Amino acid sequence: MAKRVLNVGLIGGGGGAFIVNPHQKAIHFDGTRRVVCGALHENPELAMKFAAEWPYPITGYPSYDAMIDEQKKFPLGERIDYALIVTPNFVHFDPAMKLIKAGIPVFCEKPITITAKQAMQLAAAVEKYKVPFGIAHTYLGHWSSWFSRWIITSGKLGAVRWADSYYLQGWLATRLETTGQQQASWRTDPKRAGASCCGGDIGTHAFMQLRFVTGLEVVSVRGIVETFLKGRQLDDHFTTYCALSNGGKALIRASQIAIGHKNDLGIEVNCEKGSLVWRQEDAELVTLRLPSGVERLYWRAAVPAQDDILGEVPAALLKETTIPSGHVEAFHDAFARLHREFEKDVRLYEDGQPFSCDGTRYACVHDGVKHMKFIEAAVKSAKANSRPVKM
Numbered sequence: 001m002a003k004r005v006l007n008v009g010l011i012g013g014g015g016g017a018f019i020v021n022p023h024q025k026a027i028h029f030d031g032t033r034r035v036v037c038g039a040l041h042e043n044p045e046l047a048m049k050f051a052a053e054w055p056y057p058i059t060g061y062p063s064y065d066a067m068i069d070e071q072k073k074f075p076l077g078e079r080i081d082y083a084l085i086v087t088p089n090f091v092h093f094d095p096a097m098k099l100i101k102a103g104i105p106v107f108c109e110k111p112i113t114i115t116a117k118q119a120m121q122l123a124a125a126v127e128k129y130k131v132p133f134g135i136a137h138t139y140l141g142h143w144s145s146w147f148s149r150w151i152i153t154s155g156k157l158g159a160v161r162w163a164d165s166y167y168l169q170g171w172l173a174t175r176l177e178t179t180g181q182q183q184a185s186w187r188t189d190p191k192r193a194g195a196s197c198c199g200g201d202i203g204t205h206a207f208m209q210l211r212f213v214t215g216l217e218v219v220s221v222r223g224i225v226e227t228f229l230k231g232r233q234l235d236d237h238f239t240t241y242c243a244l245s246n247g248g249k250a251l252i253r254a255s256q257i258a259i260g261h262k263n264d265l266g267i268e269v270n271c272e273k274g275s276l277v278w279r280q281e282d283a284e285l286v287t288l289r290l291p292s293g294v295e296r297l298y299w300r301a302a303v304p305a306q307d308d309i310l311g312e313v314p315a316a317l318l319k320e321t322t323i324p325s326g327h328v329e330a331f332h333d334a335f336a337r338l339h340r341e342f343e344k345d346v347r348l349y350e351d352g353q354p355f356s357c358d359g360t361r362y363a364c365v366h367d368g369v370k371h372m373k374f375i376e377a378a379v380k381s382a383k384a385n386s387r388p389v390k391m
């Protein structure tokens, strides 16, 4: 029997908004989820206008309060099955808390909130109300991130010695925010972005990529948080040197003034017996480098079940493909994999069954607490001459 299609409600996403676009494509990717309603803008009139102009019919709400108040009254099957929050950082906490209390699962953009304290409050509410909660750390959704995680966490290359996890962009190399550009305006405003622009916006992705691929925790942080453009209120260049839970080290860094870099997120993990390299701009490819000089390229969906370097590759990883190798999977596929995995937990929740939401397939609320603590530790360290700050 065909599955009931899950109904998704949007919070944010009207009028030139950015990240709602890949999300709404990813929601429809498998035919098992669809957007049915939205509170798309902070201005009630514009919220209704943008809903009426949506490319397919959806119900518009003038505010997320109106949407949550009405939806929570509907029985399961008629109400939204989950809400997607794609507003600026300062408008994550309030709707997320209201949704959790209404028993509606939440898929939220990163960073989860603007302070670690708020993130911990959300984590406590998720535990109390037992509602699925996911965070859109996009790059965890790549097949190659899952493959890399298996290689490193299964110890194929020995213990991790040090890693370099980075996210470099160049789009804030001028004072774009002074032109009124929507995305730059709120990201450089501490009231709307939080304690860090570059670290919060993209350093959190580098932090999560490191934790996901290595399975290790960051235990202490030394930070240098810099603002190169005069007059800018928050950082545009963010560098940390971290101690890892296995005694290894990691450079976790980000820049928004690295001209020529677009969305250059990548990770290099140096282990005792070799190193692993991955870049999201070439997301189908994982490279292993061995001391013998051998450099082996593994392409998505083209990995042998028995490999001379890696041994037996888990069947789940071999199967985890949507299209044959060479038909390039990228950003939208990564987002879709996150929604697909979240859907599984939403369905279990609605059937009254245990669900995991444990951060192994998409980031969970506890990952959100950690990325906020990481940002606060980096900022605190930077203010104290880069003294190490414990996480």
Ligand SMILES: NC(=O)c1ccc[n+]([C@@H]2O[C@H](COP(=O)([O-])OP(=O)(O)OC[C@H]3O[C@@H](n4cnc5c(N)ncnc54)[C@H](O)[C@@H]3O)[C@@H](O)[C@H]2O)c1
Pocket (backbone or CB within 6 Å): 011, 012, 013, 014, 015, 016, 017, 018, 019, 020, 039, 040, 041, 042, 063, 064, 086, 087, 088, 089, 091, 109, 110, 111, 136, 137, 138, 182, 183, 201
């Ligand atoms: N996962 C990723 O790769 C990724 C990439 C970009 C942005 N993001 C995150 O996504 C979020 C949104 O970023 P963006 O670049 O799309 O921002 P944006 O400015 O393009 O869009 C924000 C949207 O939220 C709406 N909004 C603001 N306040 C609202 C309110 N009270 N009620 C309803 N709607 C409201 C705005 O009208 C707009 O439609 C941020 O938290 C950002 O960090 C994540």
